[in-house]
Amino acid sequence: MLNLLPLAQLVPEPQTAWLPVVLLVVIGLLFVVGTLVMSIAIGPHRTGPGKELAYESGMVPVGDARQRFNVRFYLVAMIFLVFDVEIVFFYPWATIYPDALAANSPYTGRLLAEMLLFAGLLLVAYLYAWGKGVFHWD
Amino acid sequence: MDWLSVIPPFVYIALVAFGVVLVTVAYLILLERKVASWTQDRIGPNRVGPWGLLQPLADGLKMFFKEDYRPGGTDKVLFTTAPAAMMLVVIVAMAVIPWGGVHRVETQISVAAGQDVLAAAIASIPMNADLVGEPRVVEAGTYGIMYEYAFQIADLSIGLLFLVAVLSLAVYGVVVGGWASNNKYSFIGGLRATAQMISYEIPLGLCLLTIVVMTGTLDLGQIVEKQAHYWGGVIPAWNVFAQPLAFLMFLTCIHAEANRSPFDLAEAEQELVGGYHTEYTSMRLGLLLLSEYAEMIVTSSVCVALFFGGWHLPGLLGPDAQHPAVTSSWVVVLLRCAVYFIKVLVVIFVFMWVRWSMPRFRFDQLMMLAWRSFIPLSLVVLLATAIALYFAVAQDESFRSLRRIDGYTALLLFGVNIGLLLGAMVLSRVLPPPPLTNRRIGIPGSRFSHTPVPAAGEVEAVVQTKREFLVGVSNQL
Numbered sequence: 001m002l003n004l005l006p007l008a009q010l011v012p013e014p015q016t017a018w019l020p021v022v023l024l025v026v027i028g029l030l031f032v033v034g035t036l037v038m039s040i041a042i043g044p045h046r047t048g049p050g051k052e053l054a055y056e057s058g059m060v061p062v063g064d065a066r067q068r069f070n071v072r073f074y075l076v077a078m079i080f081l082v083f084d085v086e087i088v089f090f091y092p093w094a095t096i097y098p099d100a101l102a103a104n105s106p107y108t109g110r111l112l113a114e115m116l117l118f119a120g121l122l123l124v125a126y127l128y129a130w131g132k133g134v135f136h137w138d
Numbered sequence: 139m140d141w142l143s144v145i146p147p148f149v150y151i152a153l154v155a156f157g158v159v160l161v162t163v164a165y166l167i168l169l170e171r172k173v174a175s176w177t178q179d180r181i182g183p184n185r186v187g188p189w190g191l192l193q194p195l196a197d198g199l200k201m202f203f204k205e206d207y208r209p210g211g212t213d214k215v216l217f218t219t220a221p222a223a224m225m226l227v228v229i230v231a232m233a234v235i236p237w238g239g240v241h242r243v244e245t246q247i248s249v250a251a252g253q254d255v256l257a258a259a260i261a262s263i264p265m266n267a268d269l270v271g272e273p274r275v276v277e278a279g280t281y282g283i284m285y286e287y288a289f290q291i292a293d294l295s296i297g298l299l300f301l302v303a304v305l306s307l308a309v310y311g312v313v314v315g316g317w318a319s320n321n322k323y324s325f326i327g328g329l330r331a332t333a334q335m336i337s338y339e340i341p342l343g344l345c346l347l348t349i350v351v352m353t354g355t356l357d358l359g360q361i362v363e364k365q366a367h368y369w370g371g372v373i374p375a376w377n378v379f380a381q382p383l384a385f386l387m388f389l390t391c392i393h394a395e396a397n398r399s400p401f402d403l404a405e406a407e408q409e410l411v412g413g414y415h416t417e418y419t420s421m422r423l424g425l426l427l428l429s430e431y432a433e434m435i436v437t438s439s440v441c442v443a444l445f446f447g448g449w450h451l452p453g454l455l456g457p458d459a460q461h462p463a464v465t466s467s468w469v470v471v472l473l474r475c476a477v478y479f480i481k482v483l484v485v486i487f488v489f490m491w492v493r494w495s496m497p498r499f500r501f502d503q504l505m506m507l508a509w510r511s512f513i514p515l516s517l518v519v520l521l522a523t524a525i526a527l528y529f530a531v532a533q534d535e536s537f538r539s540l541r542r543i544d545g546y547t548a549l550l551l552f553g554v555n556i557g558l559l560l561g562a563m564v565l566s567r568v569l570p571p572p573p574l575t576n577r578r579i580g581i582p583g584s585r586f587s588h589t590p591v592p593a594a595g596e597v598e599a600v601v602q603t604k605r606e607f608l609v610g611v612s613n614q615l
Contacts, residue, residue: 016265016266017293018292019148020149020291021233021291021294021300023148023149024232025226028226031160031229032221032222032225032226033222035202035424036206036218038421039202039421039422039424040206042202043202043206043420046205051207052209054211054319054321054417055321055323055411055416056323061321061322064211064320065324065325066317066320069325073332076336076337080339083340084339084340084343087340087343090343091350094347094350094351095354095356097351097354098352098527098541101538102541104538112524112528115521116521119521122517126513134509135510137501137505137506
């Protein structure tokens with residue numbers, strides 16, 4: 001279906017289009033490493049028994065900090081994965097849809113209906129999660 | 139001077155933009171303190187230099203001279219990686235901000251006889267620039283050529299997607315920093331920040347998509363260009379007027395993404411000391427704080443590009459009405475950069491204004507706002523935009539030819555947005571409320587329960603009643 005759409009002519013990007021991003025990565029790395037090394041070189045270094053402890057408002061820490069935590073955080077992570085993947089599917093559709101609209105393509109209605117159907121399925125998943133109490137916090 | 143012309147323009151733009159953003163970040167911290175003092179009716183920092191203008195310098199030097207300290211029990215590698223990663227991510231995300239539209243340059247090249255003119259022209263233009271039109275003969279052996287390049291660091295056709303992908307990596311800095319610190323405050327702060335940032339990423343992406351579905355491109359420069367005209371000859375065609383609800387949700391989401399008040403639960407100082415950066419000192423802490431402000435600049439720039447027309451102000455349009463971003467004047471390009479920057483500063487001022495005016499949300503309120511209202515509402519806005527465009531496009535000539543909406547379509551989308559907002563407000567009244575999460579216990583004699591002041595002889599009796607009540611409550615619990 002897609003190749004029937006009169007898409008805007010795709011212009012391939014030059015292979016050097018990503019070089020500026022590489023340049024920024026290099027600049028960023030230089031900046032970050034530079035500041036960290038400088039602060040290690042300039043700052044004082046003293047240590048002591050109390051200083052090695054984690055800060056807990058003056059109390060001596062009990063046990064390890066990396067303990068079990070509320071299972072709701074796992075739930076958020078899982079639901080996030082579901083929804084974020086759904087949104088990734090929206091991106092190609094959102095770039096094609098205006099082109100189809102502008103070209104008055106006969107497939108526009110179908111394109112819209114497909115996405116509404118997809119969003120409807122998403123809604124079912126959303127309502128299921130709501131009913132299961134995933135979005136209930138206390 | 140010959141080697142200077144070999145360096146492509148994006149190198150200069152990258153260096154200047156990086157420097158400007160760093161200096162701005164330093165001064166944003168001063169601005170934040172000035173805005174705070176203005177809000178709270180005090181003077182604010184005014185000792186270091188005139189009006190405290192040297193304060194950022196003093197703060198930066200102080201950071202360097204502090205001890206770079208790592209407590210025992212922390213993860214050696216991850217503890218340093220987290221702030222470095224956070225700063226790096228924000229710097230890389232700067233790449234696609236469309237500062238100044240498209241700059242067109244006319245120049246002349248000399249070609250030896252028998253050589254391919256087109257190949258010579260392509261070889262002579264700088265990297266990542268596009269040749270425009272055919273080379274034309276000026277005199278024998280000399281040709282005039284035109285080329286243009288986008289005045290931004292990297293002109294990527296998937297700019298918006300790149301930006302979302304890179305900025306969402308910032309969550310690693312928070313969770314890794316919180317975990318590596320081996321501190322309970324940091325750990326809880328990191329967990330909260332992670333849950334918050336990933337929750338608000340979904341409505342953020344959907345709000346971006348409402349703009350993408352209007353323009354059909356992920357290139358931020360083109361999104362700005364499509365806003366660079368007027369509706370009815372007067373109203374600038376900025377997306378904020380067509381999509382006010384999407385803009386408000388986007389603004390809220392970037393507040394939550396930047397972990398700023400009223401969503402600063404990750405570093406709620408009354409509960410968690412400093413949140414995920416409790417154990418950090420010196421420049422490692424400095425990098426975390428800097429990256430927070432730099433992220434504010436980047437997200438505000440995206441906000442300006444998507445909703446406020448980027449560099450667009452009257453007088454800054456190029457001569458070609460079809461492609462108003464293209465200009466051959468250096469003055470216009472630099473003015474556009476200045477306009478863009480001022481718009482970004484205005485959005486950042488809103489960030490600070492909100493921070494010093496609004497109280498912090500509770501965690502359950504925060505999550506409910508994202509999952510119960512923003513995600514369905516932004517999805518509905520996206521689909522309603524698509525449906526409205528489907529019906530409006532028939533009489534919208536400028537959309538069909540240039541992919542930019544005209545005044546009537548904008549009015550329709552505005553109406554759709556307002557209608558959805560009203561619908562959501564009505565629906566939130568009609569739907570059954572969520573179960574109460576906080577129990578309220580009325581305590582006799584407290585200032586909330588308005589018991590009459592007892593007479594002198596009855597005090598004993600009131601104290602007795604209170605005691606019985608408290609014993610009863612503690613038995614219940």
